[in-house]
Amino acid sequence: MKDIARHAGVSQSAVSFALNGRAGVSEETRERVRRVAEELGWQPSTAARALSGEGAATVGFVLARPADTLGVDSFFLQLVSGIQEVLAERHLGLLFQVVEDIADECAVYRRWWAEHRVDGVLVVDPRTDDPRPDLLDELGLPAVVIGGAPEERHPGLSTVWADDAGAMASVVDGLYALGHRRIVHIAGLAGLAHTERRIRTLAAEARRRGLTEVQSVTTDYSDAEGAAVTRRVLGGSAPPTALIYDNDVMALAGVAAASELGFSVPADVSVVAWEDSALCRMVKPWLSALSRDSVEFGRTAARELTALLDGGPARTVRVPVPRLIERDSTGAAR
Amino acid sequence: MKDIARHAGVSQSAVSFALNGRAGVSEETRERVRRVAEELGWQPSTAARALSGEGAATVGFVLARPADTLGVDSFFLQLVSGIQEVLAERHLGLLFQVVEDIADECAVYRRWWAEHRVDGVLVVDPRTDDPRPDLLDELGLPAVVIGGAPEERHPGLSTVWADDAGAMASVVDGLYALGHRRIVHIAGLAGLAHTERRIRTLAAEARRRGLTEVQSVTTDYSDAEGAAVTRRVLGGSAPPTALIYDNDVMALAGVAAASELGFSVPADVSVVAWEDSALCRMVKPWLSALSRDSVEFGRTAARELTALLDGGPARTVRVPVPRLIERDSTGAAR
């Protein structure tokens, strides 16, 4: 800016005013300064900006997962991609970190905020008993919880959530209509908010219809556990006629396990995957799946965060209910 | 630091010396200052650090892929996870951005460097005719090219590469030994350096053995194209007896397509996937696959970058040759 000022024959402050669209310079000068800045290829130093109180122009994203669990999950990359799209428009950077567990994640938030490294964060995988909202509130760090529970609102936090309960109800509806009475839900990680929501909803739907042979089993989302649980429940005396898997990977592994046991899909057992991806069309039969737009989910979350950074109020936003794509893995109960 | 200085009864400079392990303060004072800093929960402002010439304590990572291609690729998340592990030790942040194409990617590098947002970058998906190394050289932006060609070294760039040529040679060796003479390589994106390396190596190996019915077909890595190419080549008059897929997703889709056409794996056609993941054990038959440690790949790249940032020389480092895991999808040629 010093150089620009010299070349344009004005003071440094005038340059600042001109480039930031503030009053205090004539239109003519402003234009001249703009031209010079352009010629000199000037870009504002984010460090200096941050130092003089403008914020870091960066938002943080922490993924608390052991490295080897990261593998086959298409959800996060798509989510991040959607987040990016919105952030990039406003030239906001995305600071990304992978950590082992929630405690580490909290430590990262603390450090980032203390170091003025981020202006806000996006929180994923909310849990039923989650220390993070309290921490963020305490720090005053603007945040959007992705997939959070709509009830439990913290004053300063925005929440973007998908209606898992509604989706689960519609899936059960569909299966019930097909004559299924014995249903097993191979759920994801226990303790995750959306896992618990799905489990609760399934239980409620079962109660409502008087179904007693309906259960949920939590897993670690891995193909191994998906297959193991499938083998266990299908090996029982009154095996379920429908299986709901909390992700596509487990559904795939489950179908493989079922075939090995001599169960044919969907003749003997119907399968629904909670998460649609190319995988679902890569096995025979093609898997019926709940599809949601993860990229759009990311966009929505990012938009909420930018709104928060602009001083807007914390909000709770719902994204569209996941839609059931009926393919070949679901059919009438035997 | 001002507060710390006041509480400890010393000057601000003394605090700086004490906390940065520089000479100029007594051991006793240093300890006292440390204690006070601890009590006050002080964390250095990265913005201020960056401003006073210490660098941004951040490295950049740009992924140039259309949003919808990101889905099913386990490689990048694992890579990033490995990168993280090394960066986190040194409290370096990872600035992540997804863009549409290479031109945008270059623009991001320019901006980041001009804004002093990053100290270095990690470059992925190098191409045969790639503008990025030249740009990075020109900017003087420290960088590590991941998966780059070992030949084409730019003065300032480090390169971390896997020996695709060696791996391809060993795969062809194995298939040849099993009696395969007609081999099709369903390759990845044309123009990517490693794609071209694999194609060249396959051609060379074929020539060396006098095989004429060997070819590579480039794709966009998607399951759709993988299946389409599979159908096309298997539908020909003298169909190949072995298929090499450049990723796991296409291999899976290929196997499905082959079954539909009445080809049994591995009796009629052998299949090798270039990238191992849970997917390969999720179909019957389990897929033989080239396995490499993507997390370690990331670690290595990050280590090279930190070395570069410490003022070390640019180097070219090779990671271990991918190893062929023989499962059930490869067998003797019919």
Next chain:
DNA sequence: ATTAGTGACTAATACGCATTAGGTTGACAC
């Protein structure tokens, strides 16, 4: 003719840290 006001600009300061140039004290040698 003085005052109040306004538009266009400059000078000065702050942000939080690192660093460099000084300053003071005490020990030691001559």
Next chain:
DNA sequence: GTGTCAACCTAATGCGTATTAGTCACTAAT
């Protein structure tokens, strides 16, 4: 008793930007 040196510490400056407090010339109002 003067000079030298080392150890320890303080004062001052700079990094690049935003902002606040002036300054100056000129116009409009009293």
